[in-house]
Amino acid sequence: MLILPDISKNLVSICDGIIENQQQASQNTNEYSKNGKKYKLTSNGQFIRVQGEAKHLLVSESYEDFKSNLSILSSYHILRSHGTLLERYRNLALAIIFTSREIELNKWYEPTSKVCNLESSQYNPQYVEKDALNYITNVSQASRREYIKLGCMILTATKINFFQTDHNVTSPTLEGYALRRLIAESCGDDALCNIDVYNSLRAFSHWCSIKGVFYKLEIPGLKIDSALIHNFKSFPTVPGWIRETIKGRYPAGCSKCSLIKKTLYLLDNSIYGQLLSIPADLNYKSFLKLCKDIELDPLKYHIRSGSLGLSIEPSIELHRIFNNANKWIMWISSVLHAIGEYRFAEGSKMITSNKIFKLNKVKDQKAYKETVKLVQEIRGMSDEAAVRSFGLSNSLSTQIGFT
Template sequence: MSSVMVSSSEALIAVADNILNSIADLNKVEYNKKGRKYRFVNNNFQRIREEDKHLIICPEDPSLNLSSISAFYILYNINNGEILQQFPDFCLSIIGVARKLEMEKWNEVENSSVVHYNNARFDPMVIKDLALSYLEDYEIQPRHIEMGLNLMLCAKLNFLHTDHHIGTKLEGYYMKHYVQDYYGPEALESSDVLVALKSFVHWGNIKGFLYKLDVPNINVSQELIDNFASFPEPSAELKASVYDRYPSGTSKYSLIRKSIDILGDWKYSKLIPFPTSEEYDLSWLYALCHDIETDPIRYHLRSVAKGMCLEPVNLTELTNTHSHQVKSLLELISLIINIFHDTGGEFLLQNSKIPKLTNKLIESNKELYQTLLGVCDGIDNYEEKDWDSDDIVIRLGGEDDDGEHKHTLFNVVMDMRQKYIDDYE
């Protein structure tokens, strides 16, 4: 048996070829998780949507009109294409925006929702004549583009707030508002419209659309900024809605601060003793909420995976750091709302994050529970005598005496509000 000697350079070339072949093989690797398929694309495993939902583009040859035909193909394959006749304005919005995405380079980077013609696994051109005939019968107008872009913006807002563009039903106030306003109440209830939107809303570039909504500190390249320079200015209403909810992954912090603020405004909050131990300290919570409201994209659940910003916050580390404080504050909120009457926070108990008043909860907070019960009994006694709330507060010692700043729910909340007064304007 003879061996063949090779030079160092030849050996290095062989190793390099082997690595390149491995990478090529990796690009073909797919795996399934929880019913979803993922493929290695752009140096990352990305979810693969059904292939008939891909927007297929060929920007270097606009004469093909490929994006329009591809969008038509997708609509045509929804419930035998009934949507094309039932909701023509809706379909023209999707087809028109698909064309704009390709021509203006507003589309998502090539991954599992937008692919180049050369890499497509099906050919939408098989129904080219049918698509062009439809577009002759139903002309795309500027209003269709405006409507479709607004739907796309609404979907990106949904992503910011909930981590998904479209749920199992239409979600988001503005998404539902625009669908009904543009296409009628029937469209709002149509399963075909929902299916079409599930494809359509993923085609737009997430970073670009959020950048145009003035979400601060989005990690956008100069190329993307230049591409979106021609994008029509979103309405002030949509831009403002960026701050309607906290970004996905941070809702528990918003819930706690909202609950504390509501209870702090309650007429008897000056009578509620606020625990002084460290786990009930509110400084970290209000500081964190201020930072989230100032720079929401840093706290998004998928900022790291999608490279949404330069310095994303690790939400797992954040949770681990404050887990004990979060638990203690949620339990305190539950105790106050369940023990006292008409606090204004009863609706908060519908949120699963706020624990139910169980024997276990009471036992683990026995001293605090008994203290709050005593305050409640005192309030009830005077209310039964028809005393008004101001007099009850004075009688039970809720007002400051001799300049003393009592550690009550009211005073603690007011101190935090004063510190972050700009957040309440």
């Protein structure tokens, strides 16, 4: 049993802890800790959890401190922990190290980026100074510029992945055409499945501002302040072939819409565009209107739009307004399984999507049975004969008018 002096001591200790926490909070109102977890204030006034600080890039905030080469030492220290990356994939390592320096000097980061200063870091990279500087010593200025360009394009490719999938990089195999091409050309095909490459890219991709790269990609509807725009003036111009990989792509959170529209487009460009009709209860006009809005203002539909403040417009959770998505998926699944590859070579690729229902789930659907019958009836017919015999006045092609 506690006696009164013990209770008093406990109360004093608790009060001291509260005062200490309040003092720390008053010193830095941009972050706080709770239950051993750290939270950081974002640009839209919300706090997000800070994770993996051991992989944060360390930067100096004042020009006077830039001479300490903190970002170079920090990035080298992080890459050093990733197996044999420094030795085996030197081109990638140098691209990351030199680009990290540009991130520091040009402030290509924002509150959501995984960067911090030395005072708030969980590690001090000064011990690697000699090794880090030796690693980059013999690189010419011309080569350094090329490595920076490569690093910036790798960052851009990871942000294109984030736009489309909500992930910068994937494992066990890297995904995204632009990222795969850049890594394969600079490191070799084996790097596409290398865990050290994955871990290095995963850390690297989080050091740079998402909004800054989206600005360079000219994604419409982006919410970005003038200071960040100014900082990214020094970011290299993105080549046309990389820009092309994001055109026509839907943002993360809209994959069902994208799959449905792509299926409609492929059907429209096949004989089945004239032989099938979209059921009235799917309300195809409303769907096409939704697709148009996503294409014109994609960021407000991105799954992280609200938490990261990506869009000028209020964020929209697609599942709340696209309430017949599963009906659409059921219909296209039924049609795709019924057609298979008959006069529709693209069908095999579409069926592999993890959003397409399996055959055993659609085989009792009316759309499946009717389409199977249609396919059987047109076998052996020419396209002209099939359209003449089974063409519809309210066909899919007439309804959606893609072509």
